[in-house]
Amino acid sequence: MRSYRQYCGLARALDIVGDRWNLLIVRQLLIAPARYQELLGGLPGIATNLLADRLRDLETEGVIERRLPDTGNGIIYALTDWGAALREPVEGLIRWSTPLMIRGADGDQFRPHWLGLALSALLTPRARGNRSASVGIVVDGETIQLRVERTGVKVGPHDGRNLDATVHADPQIILGLAAGVLSIDDLDALIDIQGDKAAVRAILGA
Amino acid sequence: MRSYRQYCGLARALDIVGDRWNLLIVRQLLIAPARYQELLGGLPGIATNLLADRLRDLETEGVIERRLPDTGNGIIYALTDWGAALREPVEGLIRWSTPLMIRGADGDQFRPHWLGLALSALLTPRARGNRSASVGIVVDGETIQLRVERTGVKVGPHDGRNLDATVHADPQIILGLAAGVLSIDDLDALIDIQGDKAAVRAILGA
DNA sequence: CCGCATCCTCATGGATACTG
DNA sequence: CAGTATCCATGAGGATGCGG
Numbered sequence: 001m002r003s004y005r006q007y008c009g010l011a012r013a014l015d016i017v018g019d020r021w022n023l024l025i026v027r028q029l030l031i032a033p034a035r036y037q038e039l040l041g042g043l044p045g046i047a048t049n050l051l052a053d054r055l056r057d058l059e060t061e062g063v064i065e066r067r068l069p070d071t072g073n074g075i076i077y078a079l080t081d082w083g084a085a086l087r088e089p090v091e092g093l094i095r096w097s098t099p100l101m102i103r104g105a106d107g108d109q110f111r112p113h114w115l116g117l118a119l120s121a122l123l124t125p126r127a128r129g130n131r132s133a134s135v136g137i138v139v140d141g142e143t144i145q146l147r148v149e150r151t152g153v154k155v156g157p158h159d160g161r162n163l164d165a166t167v168h169a170d171p172q173i174i175l176g177l178a179a180g181v182l183s184i185d186d187l188d189a190l191i192d193i194q195g196d197k198a199a200v201r202a203i204l205g206a
Numbered sequence: 207m208r209s210y211r212q213y214c215g216l217a218r219a220l221d222i223v224g225d226r227w228n229l230l231i232v233r234q235l236l237i238a239p240a241r242y243q244e245l246l247g248g249l250p251g252i253a254t255n256l257l258a259d260r261l262r263d264l265e266t267e268g269v270i271e272r273r274l275p276d277t278g279n280g281i282i283y284a285l286t287d288w289g290a291a292l293r294e295p296v297e298g299l300i301r302w303s304t305p306l307m308i309r310g311a312d313g314d315q316f317r318p319h320w321l322g323l324a325l326s327a328l329l330t331p332r333a334r335g336n337r338s339a340s341v342g343i344v345v346d347g348e349t350i351q352l353r354v355e356r357t358g359v360k361v362g363p364h365d366g367r368n369l370d371a372t373v374h375a376d377p378q379i380i381l382g383l384a385a386g387v388l389s390i391d392d393l394d395a396l397i398d399i400q401g402d403k404a405a406v407r408a409i410l411g412a
Numbered sequence: 413c414c415g416c417a418t419c420c421t422c423a424t425g426g427a428t429a430c431t432g
Numbered sequence: 433c434a435g436t437a438t439c440c441a442t443g444a445g446g447a448t449g450c451g452g
Contacts, residue, residue: 001226001424002444004251007311007377008320009300009327010233016306017299020207020224020425027216036434045210047426052435074433082305089298093223094215096291100222105213114214121215171213207443208425226444242415253445258416280414 016061017086021046021054023093026079026086029064031113033078044109058083091121098122098179104172112142115171119146120155122178123203133199136163139171148203165195167204177204222267223292227252227260229299232285232292235270237319239284250315264289297327304328304385310378318348321377325352326361328384329409339405342369345377354409371401373410383410 001019004011017023021043028034028042039051055077058064063083067076079086094117101118115137123146134147136158143158143166167174169191176182184191184205193200207225210217223229227249234240234248245257261283264270269289273282285292300323307324321343329352340353342364349364349372373380375397382388390397390411399406 004230005314006230006250006320007307007314007316008230008233009303009307009324010296010320011230011314012306013299013303014229018224018226018229023220023224024210024212024214024217027214044212045426047428048435049427049437050425053425055435082302085302089295089302090216092295092298093219096288096295097215097219099288100218101213101215108211108213108217110213114212114216118215243413251445253447254415255417255446256444 013089016058016063019054019057021050022058023086023090025051025054025058026063026083027090027114027117029077029079030084030087030090031117033067033076035074035076039077042111042113091117091124094118094121095125098175098181102172102176102179102181110140110171112139112144115139115174116144116155116157118175119144119178120153122175123148123153123155131202133164133196133202134161135200135203136166137174138166138168139174146203153203163195164199165193165197167200168192168194174204219295222264222269225260225263227256228264229292229296231257231260231264232269232289233296233320233323235283235285236290236293236296237323239273239282241280241282245283248317248319297323297330300324300327301331304381304387308378308382308385308387316346316377318345318350321345321380322350322361322363324381325350325384326359328381329354329359329361337408339370339402339408340367341406341409342372343380344372344374345380352409359409369401370405371399371403373406374398374400380410 001015003015006012017026024043024046025039028039031042034042036051036055040046040048043051055064059066062080063086064077065080067078069076119137132149134145137144137146145156145158145163147154173182173187173190177184184201207221209221212218223232230249231245234245237248240248242257242261245261246252246254249257261270265272268286269292270283271286273284275282325343338355340351343350343352351362351364351369353360379388379393379396383390390407
């Protein structure tokens with residue numbers, strides 16, 4: 001993309017990450033470092049030449065870096081420290097998009113990890129938790145683990161440890177709960193909770 | 207721009223504001239509602255047909271609205287409530303861009319209001335102020351007023367009221383101070399402070 | 413004047429096939 | 433596996449025109 005040539009922080013930020021696909025690549029790497037093919041799978045719709053171009057751009061600008069794993073073969077792409085600092089504005093945009101998301105998927109592609117990032121964006125600001133609990137959200141066969149403590153909320157893949165409860169529900173239901181526009185009590189038919197319902201309420205409740 | 211067709215908050219947000227120029231238009235309207243010609247002047251480099259296109263898009267998506275002033279003639283563009291909520295991610299991107307800004311303008315276009323928005327982004331998070339003070343920053347002949355109180359920092363155009371101090375310095379110096387990478391004491395030759403130096407230190411100091 | 417719309421040129425994005 | 437190469441479609445940029 002052409003530079004805006006404006007001495008303004010927003011314009012200079014967009015000179016780097018404003019190119020089409022760039023922030024979505026950052027999104028994938030905020031979820032976890034990834035290989036080229038994993039990025040292609042996590043970015044449905046991108047053309048392979050564009051992914052290669054953007055990875056080059058982002059690397060030369062210092063947003064991402066290539067790592068060679070100990071096993072020797074292949075390349076792993078990861079965010080630099082500065083690139084990882086994009087989590088704040090990215091999660092801000094995700095919070096802003098809530099009205100667009102509660103309308104439902106409408107045929108769009110979906111990856112469970114994206115929901116994990118959205119939950120991180122929606123739940124982290126309100127550091128809830130005089131009670132500690134861990135809950136698994138099962139979507140598309142993948143389990144996202146939410147753990148709340150006094151320090152805040154941690155979101156990530158299921159680490160195999162014990163869960164206080166397991167929730168099965170559609171993504172937009174989970175998002176509605178996390179955003180506070182839905183209440184658990186109104187949705188018995190749409191949510192399947194196994195285990196400690198109070199733990200779910202502590203994390204996703206009003 | 208084509209939709210990403212991804213059921214992800216970031217992708218849906220970028221479907222709306224990811225088009226080139228869109229976030230910069232939002233930036234201008236975060237500073238103040240504006241007429242078409244004012245937007246053209248505040249967005250150096252944009253083509254007039256693109257501005258018209260983008261304003262239409264943003265209006266149909268509910269980010270901005272057209273207002274007819276009491277004087278009757280002309281159109282005033284302003285953010286909707288939802289559009290104004292973009293302040294958070296926009297200021298996040300501005301904070302992220304600090305390393306790009308302290309390098310200096312390098313011939314890029316500049317508008318004093320942009321510095322005001324950057325100061326808002328950098329100073330608001332750290333709600334400083336056991337002391338109340340108001341300071342004017344003079345850049346390119348325009349005065350930006352910073353007012354700190356217990357409740358936080360307010361940034362805006364000079365309202366004509368008394369200032370505790372007036373600062374003359376280049377934008378990158380002001381940004382370096384606000385970002386905490388420069389210290390007032392090291393820069394006597396580059397900053398001209400008239401009035402209460404302690405008030406300046408209370409707002410821009412370490 | 414202000415608020416756009418049209419026209420044209422060129423850079424960028426997108427889809428597919430192919431390679432070290 | 434990790435990308436290039438190629439070709440076509442789309443969108444940006446710039447100049448200019450035009451109605452209220």
